[in-house]
Amino acid sequence: MTKDEILKSYLNDPLFQEMDYMSKEKCEKIQFGESSGVKLVEIIKLAISGNIDRESEQITLRKILSYLNK
Amino acid sequence: MIIEKIELENFLCYSGNVELKFKEGLNVVIGDNGYGKSKLYDAFYWVLYDQTFSSELKRFQYTKETKSNLISDKAKFEVENGRINSRVSITFLNDRNQDCYTLERKYSVNKINGETIESNDSEFIIWKREYLYSKSRIVSDEEEKKRILNNIMPVNIKDYLWFQGEQVESIIDFNNQDTLTKAINVLSNIKRYDEIKEIAINCVKAVNNEYDKEVKRLSKDSDKSESLSSQKEIINRKIETQLDEERELKKNLARAEEKINEILTKIDDASKIRDFQNKKKNAIKNLESLTNELEIEQIGFHRKMFKNKWLLKGTTFLHDSYSKLYDEYVQEKLKSETAEIIKSEHLKELNKKLQSRLPINVPEPIHVKRMLQDEWCYVCDREAKKGSEAFEKIESLLRIPESEDIKNKVRNFDFSLDLKKLYHVSLGLNQWIQNIDDNINETLLKIRDLNLKIRDIRNELEKIEEDIQKIISVTSLNPDEANNILSTYYIQKKYEDDFREKLNNLNQTLELNRQNLSSIEVELASLVTGTIPEYLTAKKQILRDFEAIAINTRERVFDKLIIQLENEANIHYSEMTTGNRSTKGQIKLKRKINGNYMPEIIDSDGNTLLGTNTSNLIMVKLSVIMAIISAKSDSGENYTLITDAPTSVFGEDYTFGFCKTISKVYKQSIVMSKEFYNNQKLRNELLTNHEIKIGKVYTVIPTILESERSNRNNLITQVHALN
Numbered sequence: 001m002t003k004d005e006i007l008k009s010y011l012n013d014p015l016f017q018e019m020d021y022m023s024k025e026k027c028e029k030i031q032f033g034e035s036s037g038v039k040l041v042e043i044i045k046l047a048i049s050g051n052i053d054r055e056s057e058q059i060t061l062r063k064i065l066s067y068l069n070k
Numbered sequence: 071m072i073i074e075k076i077e078l079e080n081f082l083c084y085s086g087n088v089e090l091k092f093k094e095g096l097n098v099v100i101g102d103n104g105y106g107k108s109k110l111y112d113a114f115y116w117v118l119y120d121q122t123f124s125s126e127l128k129r130f131q132y133t134k135e136t137k138s139n140l141i142s143d144k145a146k147f148e149v150e151n152g153r154i155n156s157r158v159s160i161t162f163l164n165d166r167n168q169d170c171y172t173l174e175r176k177y178s179v180n181k182i183n184g185e186t187i188e189s190n191d192s193e194f195i196i197w198k199r200e201y202l203y204s205k206s207r208i209v210s211d212e213e214e215k216k217r218i219l220n221n222i223m224p225v226n227i228k229d230y231l232w233f234q235g236e237q238v239e240s241i242i243d244f245n246n247q248d249t250l251t252k253a254i255n256v257l258s259n260i261k262r263y264d265e266i267k268e269i270a271i272n273c274v275k276a277v278n279n280e281y282d283k284e285v286k287r288l289s290k291d292s293d294k295s296e297s298l299s300s301q302k303e304i305i306n307r308k309i310e311t312q313l314d315e316e317r318e319l320k321k322n323l324a325r326a327e328e329k330i331n332e333i334l335t336k337i338d339d340a341s342k343i344r345d346f347q348n349k350k351k352n353a354i355k356n357l358e359s360l361t362n363e364l365e366i367e368q369i370g371f372h373r374k375m376f377k378n379k380w381l382l383k384g385t386t387f388l389h390d391s392y393s394k395l396y397d398e399y400v401q402e403k404l405k406s407e408t409a410e411i412i413k414s415e416h417l418k419e420l421n422k423k424l425q426s427r428l429p430i431n432v433p434e435p436i437h438v439k440r441m442l443q444d445e446w447c448y449v450c451d452r453e454a455k456k457g458s459e460a461f462e463k464i465e466s467l468l469r470i471p472e473s474e475d476i477k478n479k480v481r482n483f484d485f486s487l488d489l490k491k492l493y494h495v496s497l498g499l500n501q502w503i504q505n506i507d508d509n510i511n512e513t514l515l516k517i518r519d520l521n522l523k524i525r526d527i528r529n530e531l532e533k534i535e536e537d538i539q540k541i542i543s544v545t546s547l548n549p550d551e552a553n554n555i556l557s558t559y560y561i562q563k564k565y566e567d568d569f570r571e572k573l574n575n576l577n578q579t580l581e582l583n584r585q586n587l588s589s590i591e592v593e594l595a596s597l598v599t600g601t602i603p604e605y606l607t608a609k610k611q612i613l614r615d616f617e618a619i620a621i622n623t624r625e626r627v628f629d630k631l632i633i634q635l636e637n638e639a640n641i642h643y644s645e646m647t648t649g650n651r652s653t654k655g656q657i658k659l660k661r662k663i664n665g666n667y668m669p670e671i672i673d674s675d676g677n678t679l680l681g682t683n684t685s686n687l688i689m690v691k692l693s694v695i696m697a698i699i700s701a702k703s704d705s706g707e708n709y710t711l712i713t714d715a716p717t718s719v720f721g722e723d724y725t726f727g728f729c730k731t732i733s734k735v736y737k738q739s740i741v742m743s744k745e746f747y748n749n750q751k752l753r754n755e756l757l758t759n760h761e762i763k764i765g766k767v768y769t770v771i772p773t774i775l776e777s778e779r780s781n782r783n784n785l786i787t788q789v790h791a792l793n
Contacts (some may be wrong), residue, residue, distance in 0.1 A: 001259045009263075015622045019615055040612050043273075044619070047266045057269055064273050065280075068609040 004032045006048050011041065043067060071162045071222055072738040073710050074170070079157040081116075082109040083772060083787045085142035090789060092740060094165075095763035096733040098756060100746045104776030106787040107742035111234065111714035113158045114740075116140070117175045118223060120192055123234070133192040138179045140192075147783035149181050162222055171218055172197040172206065223709065230695045235715035238688055241695060250659070251666045253698055258631055263624040270613070270620035277606075277613045282594075284606055289597040298597075302590045305583050312580050317664070319576065323569035324664040329562045331670075331678075333555050339545040340559075343538065343552035350534045357527045364520040371513060380510060382503050389500040396493045403486055438467045631701075632659050632667055638697035639669070639690075642735065646689050646727040655679040657690055669694055689724065692716070696735045711739035718744070726755060733763045757793060767792040 010016060011027040021040050022030075030036055032045060043064045050060030075091045078084040083106045090099070090110075101107045112122040121130040122140065133140065141156040159174035177192040196215050199206040209215050223231065229241050230253070255261050282299060289295035333340075375381050433441075433449065441447055441464050447454045454460035542548060547555070636659045647654045655671040658678075662668060669690050671679045699709075711732060717725045725745045732739045746753040747769070757767060773786045 001262070006259075006262065009627055010619055010623050013619055013623045013626060016619050019619070021615075039608075040615055040619075043612065043616055044266075047269045047616075047620075048262075050269070051262050051265050057265070057272065060269055061272055061276065064269070064613075065276055065609075068277075068612060069605065 002032075003045075003048050003052055006052075007032050007041075007045060010044050016040075039068060071164050071171075071708070071710070073712075073740065074161040074163045076110075076113060076161075077157075077159045078110075078113055079155060080142040080145035081113050081156050081158050082106075082122075082140060082142060083782075083785055084109065084113070085144035085786050088787070088789055090768055091766060092738065093765035094738050095765040096729055096736075097738070097740045097765035098729075098746060098767045099740065099742045099770060100744070100753065100768065100792075101742070101770040102744050102747045105744075105747075105772055106770045107744070108234070108714050109787075110770065111712065111742055114160065114712050115232065116192075117158050117160050117173050117194075118219070120175065120194070133177055134190055137177075137188045137190075138186055140177050141179060142785070143782035144785055146179075146181070146186070150184060151181055154179050154181060170199040170206070171222065172199075173219075173222070227699075227709065230699060231709050232712045233716070234713065235718035238691055238716065241691065250668060250694065253694075254628075254631060254635065254667070258701065260624070260628050260631060263620075263627050267617075267620040267624045270617040273613045274617045277610050281602070281606055281610050284602055285594050285598055288600050288602065289594070290599045291597050295594060295597050298590050298594050302587060302594070305587050305590070309580065309583050309587070312576055312583065316573065316576055316580070319569050319573045320664040323566060323573060324662040324666065326562045326565040326569060327663065328668065330559060330566060333559050333562075336545065336547060336555050337559055339541060339547055340552035340555040342541055343545070343547060343549055344556055346534055346538045346541065347549050347552075350531065350538065353527050353531045353534060357524060357531065360520055360524050360527065364517065364524065367513065367517050367520060371517070374509075374513065378506070378509055379499070379502055380506055382499060383506045383510070386500055386503050389496045389503075392496055393493065396489055399486075399489060433467075435468055438464055442468075632661075635659060635694065635697045635701065638700050639693040642696045642700075642731050643689055643693035645731045645734075646693060646724060647686065648727045654686060657693060659694075692728070696731060700735050708737040711736040711741075713739070714742040715744065716741060722749065722752070725752060726759075729756060730759075730761050733761075738765065753792075764793070 007030070008027075011022070011030065016022075016027075017024060019040075021038050022036065026036075030041070032048075036042060036045075046063050046067060047060055049055070050057075050063065072094055073092050075089055078088045080086065099107055099110055108123070108125070115130075116122050116133075119130075120133050122136055123129070124131050124136075138146065141154055145154050145156075155176055155178045157174065157176040159172050162171045162173070164170070174195045174197065175192050176195075178189055180187045196209040196218055197206040198209050198218070209218065229237075233241060255264075282302075286292070286295045286299055437448065441449075441454065442456075442461065445453065445455050445461065447460055447464060452460070454464055538549070636657060639657045639659075643654070643657050655673050658670045658672045658676075659667045660670045671686065671690060673679050699711075717728055722745050725743070729741070732741070746756055756762065757764065769790050769792060771788050771790070773788065774782070774784065
């Protein structure tokens with residue numbers, strides 16, 4: 001499963017759609033390598049990358065938390 | 071990767087050099103029991119895992135345990151001095167890049183003058199050929215060896231690809247609820263979603279801490295905030311403990327439910343067996359009681375001969391005779407007494423007369439006798455000649471006292487009272503004797519009645535026993551097992567109720583704690599002076615959303631996977647059970663209270679099918695395994711299925727469906743089977759049916775049959791290719 005496929009599985013979740021962070025059309029067009037400009041999407045990408053690249057959970061956690069401090 | 075060939079040298083019953091080549095599709099090795107199929111399976115297993123299966127010990131053994139037993143007896147027998155090798159090599163071909171790997175395992179012994187010197191371990195070598203025409207080289211780097219082995223057979227899926235018939239049950243163990251969940255985890259990407267969910271949960275914990283610190287820092291009443299924070303911490307800890315308890319309870323509840331479900335199919339049969347057993351017990355009790363009663367009646371029958379005077383039966387005539395005699399006696403007696411009275415009166419008269427002549431006893435008898443002797447009456451002094459009146463008169467004086475004595479004597483032998491008593495007794499008995507027939511009839515009827523009842527109960531017992539045997543043969547449950555099932559059912563039902571009640575109570579307490587937590591949070595927020603930084607509030611919200619999405623997505627993906635798996639499993643299940651006419655139903659992967667999934671068979675209305683036959687249950691397991699493997703194949707990963715007697719645990723009519731299915735699911739499969747040995751029709755179908763992608767088919771036949779194999783020194787296993 002690719003990073004894009006995993007990301008899509010999160011973005012296609014009905015709950016994500018309900019939260020109204022991003023339109024459905026935009027969700028469909030989104031690419032893992034491109035910035036979405038939506039913080040929630042970006043932290044999901046950080047978590048996916050960390051997992052695929054076998055990064056330690058603590059490092060991914062720190063990356064997410066500091067990303068949201070911006 | 072597919073297996074190109076296996077080469078054996080003096081391995082177990084395969085003496086000499088034997089080679090079996092394989093192709094893509096279904097490869098079958100056919101042989102009867104004891105012909106060497108399992109030893110071939112052992113050869114595959116030995117190369118990769120250095121272990122062979124001991125059918126005596128029912129477990130795998132390493133080479134260091136089996137040692138020279140791995141070597142063919144014929145090879146050991148033929149060599150007096152020198153080295154004997156047992157060697158198996160398997161060649162794997164990566165059909166994508168033409169890489170070729172040969173895995174070789176060897177075990178050697180030395181024989182010196184007939185004495186065998188064993189090595190402790192086997193040697194393992196991997197040969198690698200990178201291009202089709204390049205030369206093979208030995209892989210010496212241990213890491214590379216590990217990588218190659220893992221590519222050939224990943225540890226986590228080995229159990230689903232290499233198995234023996236008897237292991238099918240345990241690969242997906244219906245008693246162990248998380249085996250299916252584990253299999254899904256191993257063979258899918260769901261683990262990633264679990265890990266991302268874990269990150270999200272920890273992110274929320276971290277942001278909550280950060281937020282709480284900020285709330286405390288901005289508090290107008292730091293003491294109160296401190297106290298509220300402590301309370302919050304305590305409640306959070308309580309909630310965590312309670313959540314642990316909840317998980318544990320759910321696990322226990324699911325276990326109890328599972329155990330109930332597991333025996334639910336047998337509960338009706340077990341109840342029937344127990345009811346029959348109870349009936350049998352009662353019948354035996356009744357039979358014992360009636361037999362005792364009959365025995366008492368029979369002993370009593372003999373006693374009644376005396377006690378109830380049955381011996382007197384038919385003797386009423388004796389009473390009649392006696393009665394007649396007694397009457398006569400009474401008459402006679404009366405007569406005699408009357409005569410006696412008359413005589414007495416007469417004597418009295420006579421005495422009166424005698425009194426006028428002489429006083430009684432005067433003269434004395436001695437003088438009377440003298441007078442009779444002298445024929446002379448000395449009283450009147452005159453002659454009294456014998457025969458004269460005077461003589462007789464004198465003589466009569468002697469007779470008077472004598473007649474009195476006789477009377478007395480007669481009175482001493484008077485039995486009239488006894489005879490009278492006897493008469494009355496006889497009269498009473500006569501009445502009794504007249505009722506003896508009725509009494510005997512009554513007793514005989516009772517005995518007959520008891521015998522009839524005993525016969526009925528014996529018949530009933532026979533019928534019960536027949537019913538018990540019938541139900542035992544149908545259900546394969548013996549009475550002890552039936553009792554165990556019932557007691558387990560009641561125990562587990564009690565557990566289930568207890569766990570459910572505890573869970574309800576726990577949920578109420580949890581809800582209360584959560585409410586308290588919210589109140590504290592509201593109170594803490596009310597103490598804040600100034601503004602919490604906007605980025606922090608947003609951060610908290612985003613991470614909470616992340617957590618919610620991570621949890622939801624994981625569940626959704628898992629559920630989707632389950633549905634896919636279920637659909638796929640049903641396709642395989644339907645194909646595999648085509649040849650069987652019993653009720654099949656459909657596979658449903660049912661979610662348990664603890665989140666695990668278990669396969670069930672349901673009917674078209676969605677009701678769980680109880681009492682499904684064992685073969686179908688095993689088919690369900692195989693179908694789920696195949697569904698998992700199919701999912702894995704979809705992602706481009708192909709592995710060879712190697713299985714020894716997979717169809718031995720279910721009926722022959724499933725064999726063809728099974729072969730058809732595995733030829734679709736697995737790119738390559740190697741199946742050792744005996745079903746095609748005896749059934750020529752099935753074998754022909756295997757070789758000619760176009761629905762099966764057939765690879766190579768072999769028969770293995772030993773030169774000496776297992777039953778005649780006391781001496782294995784000449785044992786050779788011959789391999790013949792059928793196509």
